[in-house]
Amino acid sequence: MAASLTRLIRTLPLPxxxxxxxxxSFTLAKSRALPRLLGWALPAGVGAxxxxxxxxxxxxxxxxGLKADPEAALKAVEEKEAKAAAKIAPVELSSEAMEKVESxxxxxxxxxxxxxxxxxxxxxxxxxxYLESQWxxxxxxx
Numbered sequence: 001m002a003a004s005l006t007r008l009i010r011t012l013p014l015p016x017x018x019x020x021x022x023x024x025s026f027t028l029a030k031s032r033a034l035p036r037l038l039g040w041a042l043p044a045g046v047g048a049x050x051x052x053x054x055x056x057x058x059x060x061x062x063x064x065g066l067k068a069d070p071e072a073a074l075k076a077v078e079e080k081e082a083k084a085a086a087k088i089a090p091v092e093l094s095s096e097a098m099e100k101v102e103s104x105x106x107x108x109x110x111x112x113x114x115x116x117x118x119x120x121x122x123x124x125x126x127x128x129x130y131l132e133s134q135w136x137x138x139x140x141x142x
Contacts, residue, residue, distance in 0.1 A: 010021040017023035061067035093101065112120075122128045 010019065010024075012020040014020055014023050017026060058067060062069050118130045122130055
């Protein structure tokens with residue numbers, strides 16, 4: 001029974017080799033050359049990864065633990081900031097400091113210069129000859 005099973009497996013047809021026996025003898029002959037080619041295993045592996053690694057999906061890399069999840073890192077930073085903000089006590093300001101804070105966005109009183117008056121007049125009338133004269137002066141200096 002065992003002999004007939006072995007004979008059946010050896011005569012099993014395989015593409016390119018004809019039978020399983022031929023494929024086994026071919027594999028055995030090629031495996032004898034393996035020790036002298038073993039030195040090329042690391043460079044060949046590095047070369048293969050050089051081309052394949054960029055094509056691998058980032059989600060897969062993160063699921064395998066080969067790449068850090070940027071969203072998880074961002075969440076951790078936000079949680080730290082929230083905890084730090086919760087620990088900070090509110091600052092009590094004097095009334096003078098509070099007035100300065102409330103008026104900080106207000107600009108100082110604007111004093112119109114002669115140039116500002118000419119620009120406003122030109123904008124109102126649509127006459128910008130003043131700018132043309134400035135441009136001519138600039139061109140002469142350049």
